[in-house]
Amino acid sequence: MEKTLNTRSMIFTLYGDYIRHYGNVIWIGNLIRLLKEFGHNEQSVRAAISRMSKQNWLQSEKKGNKSYYSLTDQGKSRMEEAAKRIYKLEPSSWDGEWRILVYNIPEKKRHIRDELRQELVWSGFGLLSNSCWITPNPLETEVNNLIEKYDISSYVSFFRGTKEDQGDPKQQVEKCWNIDEINERYANFIEKYSQKYIIDKNKIEQGKMSDGSCFVERTLLVHQYRKFLFIDPGLPSELLPEKWLGDSAAALFADYYRTLAKPATRFFEFVIEHQKSGLKTDDSYNFLDHPLINSTVESRKM
Known part of the structure; x- marks a missing residue:
């Protein structure tokens, strides 16, 4: 597992992909159990939670002798902003x-x-x-x-x-963004995860991949793919290069995510099943429908 995956960052990923759909609250004992799957120990989880609370991302509530943590208004706002940025990866038409x-x-x-x-x-x-x-x-x-x-x-x-000269607007893009580097990052993502997708899909179909392993792989997949939200400016299709790999990466993510979604969700719910407070209060939540997956992704595959 990559050493660069710090505890705080993984906690954000879990809140974004799971916890906020389950009442936005989790007992710290369950959070420790979930993060153990990624090699994080109790001490690192508690330290990260403490820092995130001081930074006003999380707030705590005592119920008996248990501490529960939920996103603050600032934390919810950040999650909503991130969700909006997700849609910048959809190439749209340019108004010039x-x-x-x-x-x-x-x-x-x-x-x-x-x-x-x-x-x-x-x-x-x-x-x-x-x-x-x-x-x-x-x-x-x-x-x-x-x-x-x-x-x-x-x-x-x-x-x-509008720009007064009639030159190729793609030249303007090249001055402001390193599109070749972004495309290379997409190529690396596709090379790595296309192989993992095939292997894991076969394992799941043969019943040889545990729910816990699916939970880890789904979380890491989201964790890695969401990094593109911070480097890809989401340019209109007219300004993208002919051999743009963002669409292929999005389609791969969608297929891989949906393959892992059910057993991963089953593992998450197994871990928190005794946490009756706040369990799955968002009735609109569908674990097969991630905000990074949408009809646009599907249409690109056709």
């Missing part, structure tokens, strides 16, 4: 306009400036020049939310318009 954001945030607000840069990258903006960011996507709502969140309206200018 660029959105341009320019800021001049003073040094005394450097921490806000640093956070804003990260938020812009996550949202799909590319850096055109110092403090000037652009995107071909209609992110007006996201930009307005960021301006309000950080209270920086007096430091920001936001425009939309």
Whole structure:
């Protein structure tokens, strides 16, 4: 298992893919049990939970002698933002306009400036020049939310318009994003997980893969695939290269996820079955329908 999978990051993945669909709450004993499957010990889980609570991602509640943890409003908001960013991976049609954001945030607000840069990258903006960011996507709502969140309206200018010269817009893309590197990352994902998918699919069909192993593989699959949300700007189809591998990676993810989903969910529910409080309160939850899987993915495969 990859050594880079830290406990805090895995806890976020579990909340995003499982816990928030089950009343958004989990007993720490169950969380420790689940993370044991990934090689994390009790001490590391408790330390990570403590840090996440201090950072206002999680909140605790005592029931008897047991401690339960749920996402705070800030944590829920982050999960919702992440879900929205997921859909940036769907190539859409381009309206021909660029959105341009320019800021001049003073040094005394450097921490806000640093956070804003990260938020812009996550949202799909590319850096055109110092403090000037652009995107071909209609992110007006996201930009307005960021301006309000950080209270920086007096430091920001936001425009939309067209590029005057009639050159290939893909050249503009190459200046702001390393598309070749992103495509290479997709190629590596496909190379690694296409083989794992075939092997695990055969094991499951033959009854040779445990529910616990499916839980681990599904969680790691989501954990790895969601990283593309933070490097792929979700460009319109007109601006993507001919040999774009994002679609193939999305289709592979969908097939692999659905293969693992049922036994993985069965394992998760087995672990938390004695946690009666909050068990599966989201009646709309369907473990076969992950936000990273949608009709667009299906249509690309046809």
